Amino acid sequence: MRRVFITGASSGLGQALARAYAAQGAVLGLVARRGELLQQLCDSLPQPQRHHVYALDVTDHAALAAAAADFIAAEGGADVVIANAGISQGTLTDYAEDLPVFERIIATNVTATVATFTPFLTDMRARADSAACRLVGIGSVAGIRGLPGGGAYSASKAAVISYCESLRVELRNSGIKVVTIAPGYIDTPMTQVNQYSMPFLMPPEKFAAKAIATIEQGCSYRVIPWQMGVVAKLLRLLPNAVYDFAFARAPHKKRNLQQK
8 A cells, every 4th residue: 555645736737646546545645725625636535534635835844844744643654755736837037026926936846845855755764665665756848948938937847857866866775766757738727728739738647647657667757748758858959049949939838827
């Protein structure tokens, strides 16, 4: 039986992951700001009384640490910790009012990832079965190359990818696996507001199944769906001048906050 702690669980990718893990018989720790939606999710899962609900903002590090401590005490630890909470908004450097938004995106997408993992590390290191433990960071294809109008989101996801890589190397001799998953376009409330074409759009249920398989394998890094991984590699290889010309007129992400 897996014990899984998921942030950003009330909708989108987090909700899909929660449903898929619950269907496999896992015990869940569910974290999100929106307590009512979180409770509705829990009530809809198999054996809802087995799961733990924590309504909090992941930027409140004390509350997040308390939730982690409660889950560890109740279940004897966590096998999988998924730092999925994230927000997205178009930002433009021209506008001074976008600076607090930029800071909030970094705090939620990056710093909260660290704050999600930290409370679990001591327990995971001490366990005899530490090789079964997983710390999972949710990056994005948007973190591979900077997208116009999406500087804050692209920067945050690039940071998650690099941070998880650093952590993976730090924990190499501990047995704990650090898994980075970079979603492409997944059909969630966050992407449903996009007013442009989204290639290889994937249902969240299919994403969750592939993500869980990746997590169980302990794969260090994977783009889902794989087709977007090919696109991301090709974009990374483009010379800057070619990339700049191709994307200078790309549609911008809306300047209104989207959360998961």
